[in-house]
Amino acid sequence: MNIELVNPFNGHQLTLSADGLKDNGLIIFPNENGAYRIVKDDNYSENFGYQWNKFAGTQVDKTSKLDISKKRFFAETSWDATDLSGKNILEVGSGAGRFTQIILDFTKGNLYSVDYSNAVEANYKNNGPNERLQLFQASIYEMPFAKAQFDKVICIGVLQHTPDVEKSVQCLIEMIKPGGELVVDFYPITGWWTKLQAKYLLRPFTKKMTHEKLYKKIDRNIDWMIKTSRFFSKIGLGRLFNRFIPICDIDGTLPNNLPYDQLRELCVLDTFDMFSPQYDQPQRINTVVKWFNKYGMQDVWGGYIRYENCKAAVVKGTKP
Ligand SMILES: C[S@@+](CC[C@H](N)C(=O)[O-])C[C@H]1O[C@@H](n2cnc3c(N)ncnc32)[C@H](O)[C@@H]1O
Incomplete structure (x- = not known):
């Protein structure tokens, strides 16, 4: 060493x-x-x-x-x-x-x-x-x-x-x-649209929340967000609309075909990781x-x- x-x-x-x-x-x-x-x-x-x-x-x-x-x-x-x-x-x-x-x-x-x-x-x-x-x-x-x-x-x-x-x-x-x-x-940064998404619109508020409060909010809402995001992806509109759902990018960052419980846990973690940091540059x-x-x-x-x-x-x- x-x-x-x-x-x-x-x-x-x-x-x-x-x-x-x-x-x-x-x-x-x-x-x-x-x-x-x-x-x-x-x-x-x-x-x-x-x-x-x-x-x-x-x-x-x-x-x-x-x-x-x-x-x-x-x-x-x-x-x-x-x-x-x-x-x-x-x-x-x-x-x-x-x-x-x-x-x-x-x-x-x-x-x-x-x-x-x-x-x-x-x-x-x-x-x-x-x-x-x-x-x-x-x-x-x-x-x-x-x-x-x-x-x-x-x-x-x-x-x-x-x-x-x-x-x-x-x-x-x-x-x-x-x-x-x-x-x-x-x-x-991929273009002028990079910051036009739920994450950057909500972060000024979410990063000030207590960790416990933010975690609970995400955990309570994650199931409908997964459902909605998957629906848009299925009908071919995921790239257009999913950026406005306050959930992590399931299609672009997570493996396909995960069991639901594992997908859910990864989504709660990644969504918390989107909304809680002090800096996101x-x-x-x-x-x-x-x-x-x-x-x-x-x-x-x-x-x-x-x-x-x-x-x-x-x-x-x-x-x-
Ligand atoms: C999104 S996490 C990534 C962790 C890991 N590399 C991974 O991919 O799972 C970012 C990490 O950077 C750390 N971090 C942020 N600022 C840092 C700094 N100034 N010095 C060292 N680590 C820092 C955070 O504490 C956090 O654990």
Whole structure:
């Protein structure tokens, strides 16, 4: 492993112990429930802590018995599992650990996984303890690592939820060592209509609701929304009308032919995930490509990648 740990607030070197990260022999970032805590829970991503602890196993392949996370991870990265043996991988914004599980179970890489929220506890329940996994509750802007050490960095489904997306990309790039690679995916801006949908019309209100209230509202309404959305899809009007139903995009983001109970649970989770975040800032693929180039990446590629019936906006590149 041998990743140099650094206190992001004062630049001091940190040493790792089972109880916490030490600065000058004193534990300053304790290990609680499987994760080193660089920050407290009360920050803008608290909704994600609530969400991922409530739905800890819902999207994790080994629990759901689906293979959608595996397909998405390998489709987006194009990485060969055997090439990752012994490599140091950084995952930022890991949530409940759906991709943490894929990296641990299908590669022999060493994984440093970071999330700003208390979701690290759900991740530890799903994936810990594992000698190839270190979990940190920390922000993308203040990660406890010296720069330029990681062979591979991934950040999946996170950038749009950070307050300064360009700075987030810059912070990820700083972590990669020469010859290393970065892969990100994010919500894309596809045209003037991107924000013309129920999500963006209602979010100003829903993001201010308590998590419990929002969750209950979604749970109470999910069945008619699934029915209505499926009806429009069946008669060929899904693309036109489903964006105005306050439910996640079933056709574009979920596998076909799921048992109803599983579909329902995934829809409640994804709909909560649409309405609760503080930040939801889709980006143009070209803009993210431009930032990769601006911060020194080479062989930068941006575009859509398909897996199952889904597609993701992805940008990737290599550090010279
Ligand atoms: C939509 S979830 C995606 C989680 C996971 N990558 C997945 O695809 O299931 C976004 C995650 O980004 C995390 N996040 C948001 N802002 C962050 C920041 N500044 N630093 C690190 N993680 C952050 C949230 O806590 C949340 O768990």
